[in-house]
Amino acid sequence: MERPPRRPSAARPRPRSLQRAAAALFLAIFVALPFAVLYRGPVSRSLHDSWEWDPLPSLDASEEDGAARDDDLDSQDLKLEQVLQKASMGDNTVILTTLNSAWASPGSVIDLFIDSFRSGVRTSSLINHLVIIAFDWNAYKQCLKIHPYCFALGTDGVDFSEEKRFLTSGYLEMMWKRIDFLRLVLESGFSFIFSDADIMWFRSPFPYFYPDGDFQIACDHYFGNATDLRNIANGGFNYVKSNERSIEFYSFWYSSRLRYPGLHDQDVFNVIKHDPYVSDIGLKIKFLSTSYFGGFCEPSRDLNKVCTMHANCCIGLQSKVHDLRVMMEDWRSYLSLPPSLKRLSALAWRVPQNCSLSWSHQ
Template sequence: MDLGGGGGSNPKVDEDDFLESGGNHHDSSSHHHQHQRYFSSAAVKITLLFVVVGLTCLVLNQSAYPTQMFQRSYTFSEPKDSLRGNISSPSCTAGAMQHNVSSSSSSANDNNNLEIILRAAAMADNKTVIITTLNAAWTEPNSIFDLFLESFRIGNQTQNLLKHVVVVALDRKAYSRCMEVHLHCYALTTAGVNFSGEAFFMSEDYLKMMWRRIDFLRIVLETGYDFVFTDADVMWLRDPFQRFYPDGDFQIACDHYWYNYTDLNNSPNGGFNYVKSNNRTIQFYKFWHTGRDYFPGKHDQDVLNMIKFNPFISRIGLEIRFLDTAYFGGFCEPSKDLDLVITMHANCCIGLENKIHDIKMVIDDWRRYMALPSGTERNLNSTSWTVPRICG
């Protein structure tokens, strides 16, 4: 392994050569030569010590070891290595985090520096942001992006949350549009990939976009920020932070909420989740992203449904919580009571125009609901949705 900054690789340190250079062969001909060999030996020992420490930190923080837990089938095996040692090395972790963030944004100028943008968007705790990803097709005027922003403006106590949203633009057009209407915009480009057009469900571009998103969110966690990730087709109608579980590392909405909030048999949807930055979630996102290679052709949500039962999850101590569709609903399973709803997601709906049509109906339903006097009259007159229509 070449750890130096020069062009050649470092020579291999042989143990026998090291011992010999350490002065085991005495030479009584010169006291000066003895001192020379002594200092040479000390220098070699010190150098070797730094190399060993550096390699230890490097190994502990590489994401490669989660790949050993995947089998090239749909059956997973328990990790054989000790994960606890990897998780409990904060001194090494801090250096790795800083290196990863720097390398991911080293080519960006200050206007597109991820750490600066996250810091500017952070909430009062200085560590929580709201993140969405967009391409050109979703940022066209009167498209998904405008409806997304509108939901914050007409929601119940959601207006203030808008200043904490970071829009991650996947192409130049989306970035330009974001800069026109929003405060916090980050340009995330991928060499050799054009994400500007509509990425049809399960197409090659769609899959690349989904996995690029997972990898980016891992970087955000390594930067030290908690986040709520939200698809732009999620309408924010109330403040969700009051409904998150205080003991959850990774909290996620559901297509279908079948059981209690800790039951892994619920059907998660990757379009809305709240994630706390810690070693458990960082290792989880690395493990999740690695699944792309072991389940080719599957998107991130399919892989999540597979790995959520893997022993790796319990080994690292990750606390997963599932969000009830009574509060965090969607077209798959609409929340039935408008007095409770927090978010409404245009899931189970394929096609950009179909999503736009039914999301506009969500906005209209919500406006009518908010126009009613609060209290009994509001409850009696409007407690459910007229959607989904085309998406249903």
């Protein structure tokens, strides 16, 4: 590039030493600037990758770079709303489950969970409304391989990737993280069905929900009445409508962890359901019958009615996986029968086997 012609000046000419210094400074800036730009790029990207994973797997590489550059503008709340919107039904309802590395390996719990949707009665289309919430990076990567709607929920300084044994500190922290996240979903205007991944879906549950319930929850033990507070709830499956009452309840539920240290969300719910404050906010609680929403604690006996079956009352990942596979075999055997034999009441599950019923909760 040619220099512009110098204009005549009456000023005294600059000493040669100053000219050389200025030229050296210009050259240094010219050489260093590209390296500064290159250096900044990887640093920004590594910070983005630490927890700010983009939950939209459809983004290509160039779009991901753009997302990293705009990370300060594109908050996690906005990303969550985007993925929920993509998966939602017409009434802003989504199906949610959570996943960590221990349950994400091929052939493990998450594969059985998704397989149950594909094998169920009127459930295959519901998988289009499922969002998988990953607690760690490996679970998120595995989710992207098997499902279009994934969201990475990270927590600084907490590793949720390993199997969390029942009532350990890691288990409790993960369960309470889930409650706080579900509150955020409700505040975003989305109703949801939350389902643990160790629940097999055999029929669409929507015909069996109560139209007037704000908060509907499955049970370890059901006493025959949907409004009986003596029912022993299981937090692994619930249907919650987004409204002021449900949002306030989830805030109350989450804050109650401080009043009952050492208890997980399910046990705390079974305490606070009696609290007068729940009545004061007007929350309508309905308990779901184990005839339709069963589990190892109290199985759904009639395969002609069952909607979901939960590997509750079961400790240990390997035991769960074994019995879930047996359950899926039982279901496929049922589906292969002619209609006349399906109506026989003699049909029964072969589970639990490796799972122990000595536990009253999952």
